[in-house]
Amino acid sequence: MLNEVRNKMKMTLPAPIAVMLLTIASAPVYAQIDLAGFWQNPVFEDVQERIDGPAIGDFLGLPLNPAGRRAGEAWSAAIVSVPEHQCQDYPADYQSNSMWSFDMWKEVDPVSHAIIAWHTRLQYMVPERTIWMDGRPHPDEDAAHTWGGFSTGRWEGGSLVVTTTHLKTSWLRRNGVPRSDKATLVERFTRHGNYLSVVTTVYDPVYLSEPYARSRDLILNPVGSVGVYPCESVEETARPIGDIPHVLPGENKYLTEFAAVDGVPVEATLAGAEAMYPEYRTLLAAMGQGGVTKEGENCCPVRGRLLCCWPSLPSYLLRFF
């Protein structure tokens, strides 16, 4: 095809113009969308979850499987006070979902001007990610797993699609909802003028029964920058050497507190994927959800509130009522 173009140009165009057009025609097609800049996270959505932090037992909207639910129930907030965890990076899949902003810049080959990689740097703990654009494969499964994982990118229409593997075991929510090191993260960075849409989808064969998708939106801030984030761990509380805060199965007495305070059926907070979809309302109605107003056969007082005890509630939770 290119040869045909060359031949036609030789016949019909002056040499300088032909050379110019050939240069354009034969140049590799590189992404034309510039994602570079400081992207400010306005945190207009899910403010309580992303700033205050979600409550223990708030598993609403998550496609957790039984293993994921059990791991989430075993989480103790005291884990973040352990010195080894105090200066821990956010995992790649949580970075854009957090309250923090980030820088994004490209790395360009000095000769070909092809984009070799995109980089991001989050304000919190200032971790730097590299998104390889040069077609290199992901490493062997046994290669090191990190908070940022190993990322490769490609353009799909106007979106930079990033696939990340080799993530360390971490969380989807800061209340201990887990994400395993077998997970694959797919991100889509789409620029709309001065706004950046980041859609993250987590595929986790260990803790999720189906992919978990979230979208966040950031605003270009031409004068923003990622500063330093000095962090030094300290002994915040006395604990035995080697103690790792956790809750044994069936002993997490705070699991139902969120449901009680927010007036949500406990069953819905634990239900997993089925509670993500509108048809779950039908199931709730069938279970008798119509407002918890009085103590009765299925309603029990919990910390000053009344909570419905669904017949299908796990027995280990019922004993806390």
Place this chain on the structure above:
Amino acid sequence: MKIVTIGLRPGYLRKNGVPYGEKTVLAEYLDQRTEPNGDNWFTVVTIVEDPDNLGGTYIMSSDFKKEADGSKWTPTPCSAR
């Protein structure tokens, strides 16, 4: 796809009464995607500019997964009492 809407009646951005006014310019971007597992989604990015009620841009997004068919579409009539 980008959608720009003007001429809106005043309403609310949140159900707790946070308002928007009649001078609002609403821009929406619909980004379709197919996930590696074959699921079809689209994300709606909503950008609200309201000189009367907002000091800056309000932006949010929502995600929709396409169902295999319309069997779950069961609209119910609404009547005020």
